[in-house]
Amino acid sequence: MLVLTRKAGESIVIGGQIRITVLEMQGRQIRLGIEAPSEIPVHRGEVYERICEENEKAATAGVDELKALSKAWKQSGR
């Protein structure tokens, strides 16, 4: 991990396309401004990780589980 120290008002540029600016510090929190092309998604780390985790669980879908689910779905009357 690259570690840089910044003061409020200073920024970091990534790949020439993404700029992260330290806007202000409020107690234990830091407000960051992120400028990036719209096609690059920007998310809070813990939120991104929850989606990754769920995708990983879901990525090995199997025929048998799907068959059982279809059956259960039809039986639930929906």
Added chain:
Amino acid sequence: MSDRVTFTNVKFGEVTVEAASILNFPEGVPGFERLKRYGLVQVDEEAPFLRLLSLDEPAVAFVILNPMSIWPDYTPQLAQEELQGLELANNEDLELYSIVTLNSDSQHVTVNLKGPIAINTVSMTARQIILMDDKYSTKHALLDVSKQKEGAQAESR
């Protein structure tokens, strides 16, 4: 004569799809950023579930469904910046799907309502959008457990 593509999935076997039905995810999905191309397969007996199979990685297969068809109140707020990458010419070209997390016990199957997959059905481009608010869960129960209890009560009479 239509262009067809054949690929293999570890669990679903050999799959052939129309080239025009291949979905492109320019950034992949979180956790699978390298995988950009998926075949969308509809099997009538499996409705409302659809198969989303990776063309690039035979071990990766998702099951998805249209959340609005099950939960008509599902109204996620999609930020304009998120949709910009899809270059939608019309709002009607947008369709949302949710990834289903399967389980050996069907009663424990959940749906990720916090990370809908937005598809531009004209360009066949897609991306998984992470909703900003906490209104929806990554693990929304699919089968209504209360209905199951009703069934159990009827049986005990």
